[in-house]
Amino acid sequence: MQRYLLKRLAVYPLALLVNSAVVFLMLYMLPGDPAEALLGPNVVSAEQVERLREQLGLNDPLHIQYGRYIYGVSHGDFGRSLRSKRPVFDELRSQLPATLELTFGALGLAIAIGFPLGLVSAFRANTWIDSVCMLIAVAGLATPSFWLCLLLILLFSVHLGWFPATGQGGLERLVLPVFALGYYAASLIARLVRSATLEVLRQDYIRTARAKGLAGSVVMYRHVMRNALIPVITILGVQFGFMLGGTVVIETIFGRPGIGRLMVDSILYQDYRVVQATILFIATGFLTVNLVVDITYGLIDPRIRYQS
Amino acid sequence: MRGARQILSTPSERAGLLGQTWHRLRLNHGAMVGLALLLVLLFIAIAGPYMAPHDPSIIDPDAVLKAPDRERLLGADQFGRDILSRVLHGARLSLQLGLTTVGIAATIGTVVGVFSGYRGGWNDFIIQRATDLLLIFPSLLLALFVVAVMGPSMQNLMLAIAIAFIPVYIRLVRGSVLSAKENMYVEAARATGCTDLRIMRHHILPNVIAPIIVLATLGVGEAIVVAASLGFLGLGAQPPTPEWGAIAADGRKFLRQAWWITTFPGLSIMVTVLALNIVGDALRDALDPVIRRRM
Numbered sequence: 001m002q003r004y005l006l007k008r009l010a011v012y013p014l015a016l017l018v019n020s021a022v023v024f025l026m027l028y029m030l031p032g033d034p035a036e037a038l039l040g041p042n043v044v045s046a047e048q049v050e051r052l053r054e055q056l057g058l059n060d061p062l063h064i065q066y067g068r069y070i071y072g073v074s075h076g077d078f079g080r081s082l083r084s085k086r087p088v089f090d091e092l093r094s095q096l097p098a099t100l101e102l103t104f105g106a107l108g109l110a111i112a113i114g115f116p117l118g119l120v121s122a123f124r125a126n127t128w129i130d131s132v133c134m135l136i137a138v139a140g141l142a143t144p145s146f147w148l149c150l151l152l153i154l155l156f157s158v159h160l161g162w163f164p165a166t167g168q169g170g171l172e173r174l175v176l177p178v179f180a181l182g183y184y185a186a187s188l189i190a191r192l193v194r195s196a197t198l199e200v201l202r203q204d205y206i207r208t209a210r211a212k213g214l215a216g217s218v219v220m221y222r223h224v225m226r227n228a229l230i231p232v233i234t235i236l237g238v239q240f241g242f243m244l245g246g247t248v249v250i251e252t253i254f255g256r257p258g259i260g261r262l263m264v265d266s267i268l269y270q271d272y273r274v275v276q277a278t279i280l281f282i283a284t285g286f287l288t289v290n291l292v293v294d295i296t297y298g299l300i301d302p303r304i305r306y307q308s
Numbered sequence: 309m310r311g312a313r314q315i316l317s318t319p320s321e322r323a324g325l326l327g328q329t330w331h332r333l334r335l336n337h338g339a340m341v342g343l344a345l346l347l348v349l350l351f352i353a354i355a356g357p358y359m360a361p362h363d364p365s366i367i368d369p370d371a372v373l374k375a376p377d378r379e380r381l382l383g384a385d386q387f388g389r390d391i392l393s394r395v396l397h398g399a400r401l402s403l404q405l406g407l408t409t410v411g412i413a414a415t416i417g418t419v420v421g422v423f424s425g426y427r428g429g430w431n432d433f434i435i436q437r438a439t440d441l442l443l444i445f446p447s448l449l450l451a452l453f454v455v456a457v458m459g460p461s462m463q464n465l466m467l468a469i470a471i472a473f474i475p476v477y478i479r480l481v482r483g484s485v486l487s488a489k490e491n492m493y494v495e496a497a498r499a500t501g502c503t504d505l506r507i508m509r510h511h512i513l514p515n516v517i518a519p520i521i522v523l524a525t526l527g528v529g530e531a532i533v534v535a536a537s538l539g540f541l542g543l544g545a546q547p548p549t550p551e552w553g554a555i556a557a558d559g560r561k562f563l564r565q566a567w568w569i570t571t572f573p574g575l576s577i578m579v580t581v582l583a584l585n586i587v588g589d590a591l592r593d594a595l596d597p598v599i600r601r602r603m
Contacts (some may be wrong), residue, residue, distance in 0.1 A: 144536055144553070150574070154570075241448045
């Protein structure tokens with residue numbers, strides 16, 4: 001276990017480094033000149049553009065530019081945004097709380113809805129209750145999130161007037177975006193919990209537990225639920241990354257600040273420093289969460305023994 | 309020996325993989341509904357443009373934001389374009405896009421995956437680490453990123469989604485190949501002097517087809533959703549293309565006055581993806597005993 005952890009921890013920064021190099025290279029190949037984009041319609045002469053290119057270090061060879069970038073990043077310097085002229089780090093930090101609020105809210109909601117839905121479905125397998133639960137889940141997997149957002153706004157903001165349609169701050173502005181982001185993951189979890197629970201219920205040790213006279217609730221909590229939790233935890237790691245991606249759509253529609261919207265805006269503006277930083281941020285978040293998931297995995301499921 | 313086999317085997321068993329799968333699929337009512345729905349959608353994708361009552365991009369000042377009525381069954385958008393006609397044209401576009409992207413991704417993914425798994429060693433290591441790198445990103449983000457580099461257009465969108473989907477197929481195929489190549493008959497084939505290419509094509513590939521079919525069925529739905537999401541963000545199909553996501557985006561500003569612009573294209577996506585998911589799930593269940601027995 002220890003060796004496995006050490007190995008994972010060693011690979012972690014390496015993965016980030018390779019990832020940053022690929023992102024750097026891809027953005028380097030972008031059509032369009034950031035110097036020209038920065039000057040915008042104020043371009044006066046080719047010399048002016050050239051001077052700015054020199055100033056930004058855009059004329060240096062690629063590996064020098066990358067080296068400078070990595071040196072900067074390791075010192076917390078991600079460069080400056082071309083658009084707002086502010087340091088990219090500050091830009092990210094100011095957008096982060098809104099995205100975390102949304103993502104964790106959605107993750108919480110997904111578990112709160114998905115887990116009970118899956119359990120009920122499994123315990124009432126092949127009844128109408130099961131069918132209704134799974135219909136909710138199947139619909140969730142097929143509904144495009146941007147459409148769900150618009151339907152929610154249409155129903156709860158336009159017609160009922162319960163929640164404001166746009167903006168950030170306060171619980172009432174969080175409810176709709178969280179639901180829109182969390183419904184997909186909730187459906188996924190519900191289906192997963194259902195099949196995992198059905199699998200557990202067929203096991204011999206459940207029959208043994210019942211046969212030796214354990215109360216139904218003890219069997220349920222100690223044997224069934226604990227084992228059904230394992231696949232859910234794996235999927236949570238992946239879903240977290242998925243949600244960070246999903247925030248792109250949701251933040252744009254609900255007019256919320258956040259990392260995803262920052263990324264889309266920066267792509268449209270060719271603000272490549274910010275794009276780089278957002279991608280690096282999402283990759284870091286994803287790798288970190290999956291590392292934590294792998295470790296938690298070993299703690300919950302004693303059958304898993306990591307070998308190197 | 310031969311006689312005993314014939315007595316023991318059931319009719320469905322003699323029919324081979326395809327027959328067995330179909331036999332199991334037919335017992336699943338949900339799957340049959342999904343399959344029927346898919347056939348209807350396929351028909352609409354082919355015949356839709358001829359069934360459309362209006363030209364999807366013709367602007368009619370008299371019909372601006374017109375609510376659904378007998379003449380325009382699903383209403384009209386802010387330019388007076390007929391929503392039903394646009395949605396019908398969009399069906400072909402979306403299905404085409406889904407099938408093309410998944411086709412490209414599955415083909416490249418299978419070739420690379422078989423190579424990676426069969427060869428092993430350094431080739432395998434490098435391909436798998438590259439796959440790891442791409443798998444970090446959700447497909448929507450990866451496609452978004454590729455579109456950002458290449459510029460928004462329908463063609464780039466397809467390429468972007470295909471690229472975003474490739475790593476999943478590589479991973480899946482490689483896994484199946486690793487277990488398939490341990491089979492005795494692979495060793496036998498090698499002993500009789502088959503070339504690597506022949507072994508890969510005739511002995512390994514048939515083993516990995518079943519999971520690919522399942523993933524591809526689900527993948528078409530995902531591709532449609534990703535394409536629509538990017539179209540919605542303005543990074544996919546460009547106006548006036550009647551792509552479902554782009555139509556829904558048109559209606560975003562008129563949500564208060566004209567709910568129908570957004571509702572119907574979104575509903576079309578949902579029904580399509582739902583049908584694909586149901587059939588994909590059922591296919592997995594139907595193919596599963598085969599997959600499990602092989603492993």
